[in-house]
Amino acid sequence: MNLIKMAAAAAVALGLSTGVALAEYPEKPITLVVSFAAGGNADIGARVTAEAVSAELGVPINVVNKPGGAHIPATMSVLEEDADGYTIFQWSPPSFMVVPLTREVPYSPMEDFIAFYAGQAASNALYVRADSPLQTFEDFLEAARSEKLSIGVNNLGAPPNLSAVQLASEFGLEFKTIALKTVPATMTGLIGGQVDVGVGQIATINAFKNEIRPLIILDNNRQPYFEQHLPGVRTIGEASPGKEAGVWVHGGWAVKAGTPQEIVDKLIAATAVLGTDEFISKLPPGIDWQFVHGTEDVGMLLQSGIDLYSPILDGLGLLHK
Amino acid sequence: MLTQRLANIVFAILVIVACAYFAVVAQGFEAAGLLASSGLPSRFFPQLLLGFTALCAAVVLYVYASRGEAGDEGQTVFASSAEARRGLLALAAAVVGYVVWLNFGYVVMALISGPLLCLAMGVRNPVIYGVVLVLAVGVYLVFTQLLGTQL
Amino acid sequence: MFDVAAVGVAFANLFDPFTMILLVVGILLGLVIGILPGLGPPIAIALALPFTFYMEAVPSLILLLAIYNAAIYGGSISAIAVGIPGTGAAIATVMDGHAMYKQGRGGEALGLSLAGSIIGGLVSVVCLTFIAPVLAQVAIKFGPREFLAISVFGLVVVVRVAGANLFKGLLVGGLGIFLTTWGLDELNGAERYTFGTYHLYEGIPLVPFLVGIFAVSEVLIGAEKALKRIEFDKTSLTVKIPGMKTLSKLKGNLARSSLLGTIIGIIPGEGAAVGAFFAYSEEKRRSKEPEKFGTGIPEGIVAPETANNATVGGALVPTLTLGVPGSPAAAVLLGAFLIQGLAPGPTLFDERPDIMYSLFLGLFLINILLLFIGLFAIRFAAMLIKVPMTVIVPTVLLLSFTGIYAVSNSLFNVGVLLAAGVLGYVVRKLGYSIAPLSIGFVLGPILENSLRQSITIADGSTAEFFNTPIGLGIYAALALTILWGPISTWVRSRMAGKVEDP
Numbered sequence: 001m002n003l004i005k006m007a008a009a010a011a012v013a014l015g016l017s018t019g020v021a022l023a024e025y026p027e028k029p030i031t032l033v034v035s036f037a038a039g040g041n042a043d044i045g046a047r048v049t050a051e052a053v054s055a056e057l058g059v060p061i062n063v064v065n066k067p068g069g070a071h072i073p074a075t076m077s078v079l080e081e082d083a084d085g086y087t088i089f090q091w092s093p094p095s096f097m098v099v100p101l102t103r104e105v106p107y108s109p110m111e112d113f114i115a116f117y118a119g120q121a122a123s124n125a126l127y128v129r130a131d132s133p134l135q136t137f138e139d140f141l142e143a144a145r146s147e148k149l150s151i152g153v154n155n156l157g158a159p160p161n162l163s164a165v166q167l168a169s170e171f172g173l174e175f176k177t178i179a180l181k182t183v184p185a186t187m188t189g190l191i192g193g194q195v196d197v198g199v200g201q202i203a204t205i206n207a208f209k210n211e212i213r214p215l216i217i218l219d220n221n222r223q224p225y226f227e228q229h230l231p232g233v234r235t236i237g238e239a240s241p242g243k244e245a246g247v248w249v250h251g252g253w254a255v256k257a258g259t260p261q262e263i264v265d266k267l268i269a270a271t272a273v274l275g276t277d278e279f280i281s282k283l284p285p286g287i288d289w290q291f292v293h294g295t296e297d298v299g300m301l302l303q304s305g306i307d308l309y310s311p312i313l314d315g316l317g318l319l320h321k
Numbered sequence: 322m323l324t325q326r327l328a329n330i331v332f333a334i335l336v337i338v339a340c341a342y343f344a345v346v347a348q349g350f351e352a353a354g355l356l357a358s359s360g361l362p363s364r365f366f367p368q369l370l371l372g373f374t375a376l377c378a379a380v381v382l383y384v385y386a387s388r389g390e391a392g393d394e395g396q397t398v399f400a401s402s403a404e405a406r407r408g409l410l411a412l413a414a415a416v417v418g419y420v421v422w423l424n425f426g427y428v429v430m431a432l433i434s435g436p437l438l439c440l441a442m443g444v445r446n447p448v449i450y451g452v453v454l455v456l457a458v459g460v461y462l463v464f465t466q467l468l469g470t471q472l
Numbered sequence: 473m474f475d476v477a478a479v480g481v482a483f484a485n486l487f488d489p490f491t492m493i494l495l496v497v498g499i500l501l502g503l504v505i506g507i508l509p510g511l512g513p514p515i516a517i518a519l520a521l522p523f524t525f526y527m528e529a530v531p532s533l534i535l536l537l538a539i540y541n542a543a544i545y546g547g548s549i550s551a552i553a554v555g556i557p558g559t560g561a562a563i564a565t566v567m568d569g570h571a572m573y574k575q576g577r578g579g580e581a582l583g584l585s586l587a588g589s590i591i592g593g594l595v596s597v598v599c600l601t602f603i604a605p606v607l608a609q610v611a612i613k614f615g616p617r618e619f620l621a622i623s624v625f626g627l628v629v630v631v632r633v634a635g636a637n638l639f640k641g642l643l644v645g646g647l648g649i650f651l652t653t654w655g656l657d658e659l660n661g662a663e664r665y666t667f668g669t670y671h672l673y674e675g676i677p678l679v680p681f682l683v684g685i686f687a688v689s690e691v692l693i694g695a696e697k698a699l700k701r702i703e704f705d706k707t708s709l710t711v712k713i714p715g716m717k718t719l720s721k722l723k724g725n726l727a728r729s730s731l732l733g734t735i736i737g738i739i740p741g742e743g744a745a746v747g748a749f750f751a752y753s754e755e756k757r758r759s760k761e762p763e764k765f766g767t768g769i770p771e772g773i774v775a776p777e778t779a780n781n782a783t784v785g786g787a788l789v790p791t792l793t794l795g796v797p798g799s800p801a802a803a804v805l806l807g808a809f810l811i812q813g814l815a816p817g818p819t820l821f822d823e824r825p826d827i828m829y830s831l832f833l834g835l836f837l838i839n840i841l842l843l844f845i846g847l848f849a850i851r852f853a854a855m856l857i858k859v860p861m862t863v864i865v866p867t868v869l870l871l872s873f874t875g876i877y878a879v880s881n882s883l884f885n886v887g888v889l890l891a892a893g894v895l896g897y898v899v900r901k902l903g904y905s906i907a908p909l910s911i912g913f914v915l916g917p918i919l920e921n922s923l924r925q926s927i928t929i930a931d932g933s934t935a936e937f938f939n940t941p942i943g944l945g946i947y948a949a950l951a952l953t954i955l956w957g958p959i960s961t962w963v964r965s966r967m968a969g970k971v972e973d974p
Binding site for chain 2: 522523525526637639640642643646647649650653657659660661662663664665688691692693695696697698699860861862863865866867869870871873874877878883886887890893894897898901902903920923924927
């Protein structure tokens, strides 16, 4: 396996030097830029996807993690490269949605990129340790009103943080927010007792079955995977009618605007493998998926996120105008 | 020759001035959004460190200025003027190499930075120039052919 | 405690022919880089980093660990043969090693350093294998307050050993931490010292900064001395491995230095150089004839060489269990883990025990093979030591430039490398040690984030801030290390006084 991988890389690299002038795309390794730290859900999802697409295209896809800096350095690093399809960006809610909506950024997701695929999807849920005295969402509300609970999120400005902020503003609560870098790290922190409650994703339960317990789903827009992973758990709207809760968590691939249409078409064709049953069976249990292919449909998906988050952020006084 | 005493006095003063400058800049830090209640403002930690560093620099300055026990009395920064010239010219050659890379690309940088450094070090033996260039080609080939780095 | 299935997978992973080849290649590369003057483990690992891009996790980590171990040992060869420490870790070895060499006992010196390195390395691997899984269990309880305690501990210890001048050490340590505050404030998004460029949003990148501080500054210093002819007599480069008799005479020294090295390694931020220095001064302090140190005695070679290789296993303990680098070299190694999509921390033990065991077994094997390859490589050392500085300087500079660019695809990072090199050069010329600078830079972000999050958790209550049994334990250990010197001196003086009392 190792040897084959190495040999493939070497062969591709050598192929370059033989001077084939206008060879077929792709003729050399592709770089996939991920704006999250290694080991988190976004990273794991990106790596699984890269492996599957790499087999389709016949060249290695190297995942490069460029975390931090409000996702701006990672996003900009893609725009610094040529629009030749050899640098792909793993877009996510912060880089394509929350950060551009809340602060001035040197790029426009819709104009500077061609987003052609969306795969990872998620909704958030509020978790406690399995042995926590908080049995129900109502217990939690009571506790949160009497003292300032510490809440773990992955990164400030990421969807779990926004869910926490929305929860706080809807119910008039105050939290001590602790950022723990990734969703699995947030759950580890929760289990280790560093935070009282933690915001994770619906499927997060699968990786920590015996150690954490869901209290409530932080999304009123029920999806099929809610019942699959968290059967019987209510959403905010079901527990407290009239209270708002919504998230938009999607992740996928984009290339720099200006990339030739043939290359985008090839990439779209290669990502078709991602919807197959064989691929889905290989996916880690901690991640949910909702596949969208093609530039038009992905564009509509992105617009739906902007439509969801703009009023929420505006209400919190965070929308960048 | 530049003595350790003089050089350290100048360095300590520069550090204090730089600390003051950065501390002033830090006054202007603004939180982007109130997504979390943060216990300390953004400027606290850098300013704390700047104060600490400046304090240490002040002690170092005092020790050198008062001719106290600094441990390197009478020593010079460079052992000889020839060493100073080689070190500083090598530094300049490295910077020139980087600027060349920015403007003319990797290959030009790789070709000229080696000989430039050799010149800076005062190398007269042509064999050394040859060996350095051969090694530069080797580095280029290893990265482009074996690793697929685009240079 | 040990997962048998995972150990099986680990064996299979390790004995893959490709991995074995990389292990040997890593040892050879590490030796070469270690022997070349000034190039130490962090640089060796950083230069090899781009080569791991296309590899699986186990082979790439084995490659880097082999380089790490061998580079530390390689440094002692040039320290003994020419009196120039090949790495910072070998500075303490120069005194006795080179003195012995000049007396025509070079082979004996090289044999002692090889034996010490292997023994230190093996002891620390055993410690790592048993401590790391246990610590991983405890590590899950580590929150901001515990991380704060551990980074304070690391910083205080390094400043105490950072050369003669305390305030100079503190100054560059503070500078190193300050530089980590650049970039977007992770906790509230404020822009700090970004100077209008998004390149600085993520702050000053770690690997280019460390490689600049170590390698580029070394290159510039090397350029100054470039034309000096290196004189040495290669006839005494025939290794004499010490016999059982010699080793058993030194067994106390070996045991103490191994453990001391491992412990220094575990302390976040402290690396091989500090371990070697500590062990040397400890053996000198304990010796009945301390005046003999520096004249070419076996004890003076065995202590630092055993301890510096022992720091490898130790440094991996916090790196693997907490994700806090145990040494500057381990900080670069952490980058390699992240490239592989592995996030070191308590969960890594649960999720990928096979990788952990591969590393433990791999380290064991690396140390065994280092013995044989080391014996063989010393013959070639003569050739390497003769490579003129005028060739090393341009080539290493080009390698650092290219390597940093290959890892990050960013010319901005090459600029950081150069700027850090200039900074390192200036402070070194002025008699500052770069150890606190690099360690401050490694631990700075952990320090700030954990401090601020601790304050958030405490919410204004001092009692809550210190409501951390693990953290208090670490603070107590810190107090003990600071007070240990004075206490033991006091106890000794009392004891001595009693003996002398009529």
